[in-house]
Every structure is written in C-alpha cells, then in structure tokens.
Amino acid sequence: MDNYKYNNDSMKGSYMNSDCDKGYDKGYDKGYDKGCDKGCEKSCDASVIRSDTLTGAENYPWWGGDYKIPKVLAEFVIQIDTEAKIRLNEPSYEIKRAEKQVFLTQCRFIPSTDKVFIEGYIRENIEYATKRCTRGSAIAGSIKDITVHVPFRAYTKVDFCGNKPQIHPNLPPMVARYFDEKRMGKDIREADRSNVEIYNEPVYCELEWSAVYDAEIDNKGVPIEGFINEEEFQEFTDKSVVYLCMKLLQKQQVCWPGPSMPHGKEEMLNAANPLNTQWNFPITDYTEKK
Numbered sequence: 001m002d003n004y005k006y007n008n009d010s011m012k013g014s015y016m017n018s019d020c021d022k023g024y025d026k027g028y029d030k031g032y033d034k035g036c037d038k039g040c041e042k043s044c045d046a047s048v049i050r051s052d053t054l055t056g057a058e059n060y061p062w063w064g065g066d067y068k069i070p071k072v073l074a075e076f077v078i079q080i081d082t083e084a085k086i087r088l089n090e091p092s093y094e095i096k097r098a099e100k101q102v103f104l105t106q107c108r109f110i111p112s113t114d115k116v117f118i119e120g121y122i123r124e125n126i127e128y129a130t131k132r133c134t135r136g137s138a139i140a141g142s143i144k145d146i147t148v149h150v151p152f153r154a155y156t157k158v159d160f161c162g163n164k165p166q167i168h169p170n171l172p173p174m175v176a177r178y179f180d181e182k183r184m185g186k187d188i189r190e191a192d193r194s195n196v197e198i199y200n201e202p203v204y205c206e207l208e209w210s211a212v213y214d215a216e217i218d219n220k221g222v223p224i225e226g227f228i229n230e231e232e233f234q235e236f237t238d239k240s241v242v243y244l245c246m247k248l249l250q251k252q253q254v255c256w257p258g259p260s261m262p263h264g265k266e267e268m269l270n271a272a273n274p275l276n277t278q279w280n281f282p283i284t285d286y287t288e289k290k
Contacts, residue, residue, distance in 0.1 A: 065253035073165055073203065073248045074158045080242040082122065084150045091232040092128035093224060096143060099125045100212045102242060107205035109248060111167045115157050116205070116248070122150040122212060122240060131232060134224065150238065158248060165203045165250045171196045201251040208245040215239045 106119035125147045132141040176192040179185070216238055221231035 066256045068251055068253045070249045071252045071254065073163050073250055074160050075208070075245070075247045076156070076158060077243055077245045078118070078154065078156050080118075080152050080154045080244065082150060082152045082238075082240045082242065084238045084240075085235060086124075086126070086148055086150075086238050087235045088126070088128060088233075089144065089146055090130055091222075091234045092144070093131050093139065093141075093230055093232050094129045095126060095216050095236075096129055097125075097127040098214070098216065100214065100240070102207070102210035102212065102244065104205070104207055104244075107246070109158075109165070109203040109205075111165065111203075113157070114160070114164075115155050116246075117153075117155045118205075118244075118246075119151070119153050121152065122242065124148050124150060124238070131224065134226060137227075139224070139227065139230065150240070152242065165248075166252055167200045167203075168198045170198050203248055203250045206247040206249060208247060210245070211243040213241045 101123045102120060103123060104118065104120040106117065108117045109115075110117070125145060127143055127145045130141045130144055131139055134140070174194040177186040178190055180187040216236050218231070218233045218236045220235055221233040224230040224232060
C-alpha cells in the first residue's frame with residue numbers, strides 16, 4: 001500500500017499509482033497520460049505514420065481461353081538397358097529374391113530439339129543366402145539382404161504429332177539513340193529502351209508405369225567342396241531392361257465452347273478460330289451443332 005493511495009475525490013474505491021497522481025490531482029479525468037512522466041507517455045505511441053491516395057491504373061482485356069489446365073502433349077514408352085556390377089556384403093551361394101522399383105530424378109525437355117533427357121535409378125532390394133557350415137549333403141546358413149541404387153541416364157526424341165508445347169522465347173532488347181546537341185554523334189546521356197519478358201509454363205513429366213526385366217550372372221564363383229554345381233560368390237553382374245511409360249504435360253489456357261457463352265465471347269472465339277487449333281476439345285459434337 002506504499003505505492004498507492006485512495007482517491008477520495010472520485011469516490012470510486014480505486015487505487016492510483018503514485019507516479020501518475022499528479023494527473024488526477026490536476027483534474028485530468030480524461031487523458032490519463034497527460035499528467036504522467038516520460039515513462040507513462042510511451043504507453044500511447046500509436047499514430048498514422050503516412051497516408052497516400054493511390055491513383056487508378058488502367059487495364060486492358062487479354063483473352064486467351066476459358067480454362068488453364070494440364071494438357072497431355074505426348075505419351076510414349078522408352079526402353080533403357082543397364083548393366084551394373086554389384087558386390088554383396090558377404091559371400092553368398094544363391095540369390096533368393098531381387099525386388100526392383102524405378103525412380104526418376106530428372107526429366108528435362110529441350111524445346112529447340114524435341115528431346116527429353118531422363119535420369120533416375122533402379123532401387124534393388126536383394127535377399128541372398130549365406131553359408132555358415134556344411135555337413136554331409138546339407139548347407140546351412142542365414143538369409144541376408146542389401147539395397148542398392150543402380151543409376152541410369154538416357155535421352156529420347158519425342159514426336160508430338162502436331163501437339164507441341166507453347167513456349168515463346170523473349171524478344172531481343174531494343175535501344176533507340178539520339179543525336180547530341182551538335183549532331184556529331186549519339187547523345188550518351190539519353191536513350192530509349194524496350195525489354196520484354198515472357199513467362200512460359202514448364203513442360204513436366206509423369207511416370208505412368210515401369211517394367212524391369214533382369215538377369216543376375218555370377219562370373220567369379222568359388223565351388224563349395226563336396227557339392228556339385230554349388231559355389232560361393234560375392235560379386236555378380238546385373239543386366240536390366242527397363243521400360244518406362246511417360247507423359248509430357250504442360251499447363252495451357254484452352255477454350256471450351258458451348259451453347260451458353262457470355263455475351264461477346266462467341267464473337268471472340270470465331271475471330272480467333274479456336275476450332276482450327278491443335279487443342280483437343282472434350283465436347284466433340286460442338287462443331288456439328290454449329
């Protein structure tokens with residue numbers, strides 16, 4: 001109770017901080033901070049820092065279609081042949097199982113060449129039998145496993161069948177120069193420039209399905225004593241034929257003509273002749289009705 005005193009004037013039963021008593025003693029019922037010191041004034045630091053009135057900016061219609069959706073540009077199956085030498089963690093006398101899955105790490109389309117560069121790897125999980133001991137006509141051991149990644153790289157040329165991606169290169173920069181005051185050369189202090197940047201949707205890939213056909217070949221096996229046609233090996237050659245079914249897609253703005261078009265949209269469609277473009281329309285009987 002040392003830092004507070006009872007406010008008998010207000011008769012409200014409230015306690016006041018002794019640092020700001022002067023504000024109430026002077027009758028500042030409104031604006032509590034008016035009678036406070038600099039420390040109290042910081043509690044009300046709100047203000048309008050800056051206010052601007054923005055001018056309107058004109059816009060111009062730029063119509064290119066009704067929907068922007070992924071469009072299938074090409075779908076193809078590519079065959080990739082790989083050969084790898086694999087070393088096991090310890091000697092084995094039999095491969096029990098080899099399960100393989102394909103993963104892509106890169107699929108890059110080069111527009112000027114119509115070629116696609118593909119990179120990835122085959123994830124191969126191998127279970128193999130190891131020999132711990134032999135007795136009579138039996139081999140005893142345990143089952144081990146390893147997982148390896150076999151990389152592959154390839155390229156292929158794609159036939160788009162007239163359905164190529166929409167990719168537009170940037171226009172070259174343009175510069176306009178003027179004579180100097182004496183008309184003896186260019187004015188280095190003044191120039192007009194034009195820089196146009198076009199942003200294109202990238203072409204991307206989807207892996208639809210994959211198939212792997214392989215063979216494991218033991219070239220350096222050591223015969224197991226007392227067992228015909230049984231040998232141990234730690235290295236073997238893996239030959240794989242990989243088939244990949246892939247799609248090339250690009251997000252494009254396409255037209256969707258129909259009987260219920262907004263006013264003026266049909267005239268724009270007829271002017272641009274959208275039915276003669278390379279787009280495949282899901283409504284095939286629209287042209288017949290027209």
